[in-house]
Amino acid sequence: MMPTTSLQHFAVTKEGLLVSVGEVDRGLACECYCVACQCPLMARQGQVRTWHFAHAQETDCENAAESALHKAAKECIRRAMKLWVPAISVTETARLEDGRTASATITLEANENVFDEVVLEAAVGDIRPDVTAHQKPGQLFIEIAVNHFVDEEKRAKLLAIGVPTIEIALDLIRHEAWDWDKLGELVIQSLENKQWLVFPDLAEIRAEAKCQTAPNSYQVTASNSFHLLSTSSTLSCGV
Ligand SMILES: [Zn+2]
Known part of the structure; x- marks a missing residue:
């Protein structure tokens, strides 16, 4: 507590x-x-x-201190109209016929999102993301965690909605003094205290990474395995 x-x-x-x-x-x-x-x-x-x-x-x-910091963090995003989001990296491995493994990694780098519109506490079904940020063509949900992280029930609802969702963790007692500058640093800029709760394209990226292991399989085993060649040729990489 x-x-x-x-x-x-x-x-x-x-x-x-x-x-x-x-x-x-x-x-x-x-x-x-x-x-x-x-x-x-x-x-x-x-x-x-x-x-x-x-x-x-x-x-x-x-809960005055916690509530005040939570509200201020949301307001900070509304004023800044932007947010740095952390990288996402997916590694897939495939076992080759000769027993070796091939792996492929796809990384989406951290980047600064600039928003067209930021709405606080907008209802979506029966949940209220702390912040809904609009950025053509989509939107981003942002949850601010001051001591209380998103629970499994809310996370399941967010997953079902399928909008990309970031959680920002703020440790109230780690910093003695909080002001708008400190919030800007930890809410807008920092990456270490942010995590993706929902990233709808993850399955697609995973499939892409899986697919990129296939050419390796082909190179290694094509000479002695028509089976693997035909398997890899049925995958559509889109690369
Ligand atoms: Zn009070």
Whole structure:
């Protein structure tokens, strides 16, 4: 479980804007509200501790820090309208008739996706991806994991929908101070904390990699195996 001492770095203004603690006036003058419980907050901008928001009154609100970071990460993507996505690599091996194995690897490199439109919490069936990013001709779902990762049930639903889905993991307590710059670095740029939850073309890439092992099979065994030659010639590589 997340320690309840995690600091809250983002809050909502009375106009409904999401702000970091460095962007507001000190104390109650910040006129900010908790993302989780909507209670008034004060901005603690002291000399000793990392700047953060605290509830103005005693409260049992436990998920403020997590909820605020989760909301800020989504907002970060909406403002940036882009996202780096990690590479996908598939290796297939085929056993040759002489006992050796041939393998082929296909890698789709990491790349920066620029979006035409970004919508937060849009319902799809009975689930709500955190972020739906539109990029002609398709779309990308983005899940933000602050301590809670997508569970098997939601993952199964995402797989059934078949839209490419990325999960971004943010470790709330690993970084003491969170602001828009830190979020930009870890949400938009970084690759290490991202994984593909759904990649619909994976079967196709796998088939392609499998297919690329075939010419090796052919070269090695063509002289003594008509059987393998005919097998490989029935595969359609499209390469
Ligand atoms: Zn609260």
